[in-house]
Amino acid sequence: MHDPYSDKRRRWREHHELCSALLQQWEARGCPRPPPKTPPLPDDLWDLPCGAKTRAGTPCKITTLYFGGRCKWHGGLSTGPKSEAGKEQSRINGRKGGRPKRRKPDL
Numbered sequence: 001m002h003d004p005y006s007d008k009r010r011r012w013r014e015h016h017e018l019c020s021a022l023l024q025q026w027e028a029r030g031c032p033r034p035p036p037k038t039p040p041l042p043d044d045l046w047d048l049p050c051g052a053k054t055r056a057g058t059p060c061k062i063t064t065l066y067f068g069g070r071c072k073w074h075g076g077l078s079t080g081p082k083s084e085a086g087k088e089q090s091r092i093n094g095r096k097g098g099r100p101k102r103r104k105p106d107l
């Protein structure tokens with residue numbers, strides 16, 4: 001299905017990538033006051049709908065979007081653990097019986 005808002009969604013992502021880059025630079029400098037001014041969201045992006053295909057086959061109409069340009073239900077699948085600690089926790093969670101249970105207190 002063609003997304004009629006694909007150009008707006010690309011601009012939405014670019015806007016949020018720019019803002020998060022500004023904030024990361026600010027955090028790297030030690031968060032001096034005042035925080036940096038981020039550019040305002042362009043007016044035509046305020047009412048951008050999610051637009052993902054729903055189970056009914058219609059485009060999603062939710063306009064409360066995350067940085068990826070989709071709503072809370074259509075953000076896509078997790079890309080999995082990235083850090084070594086997260087990968088190790090994932091291995092533990094996948095074992096038969098799951099993560100170690102809390103031991104019974106010694107009587």
Ligand SMILES: [Zn+2]
Nearest residue numbers: 050060071074
């Ligand atoms: Zn959606």
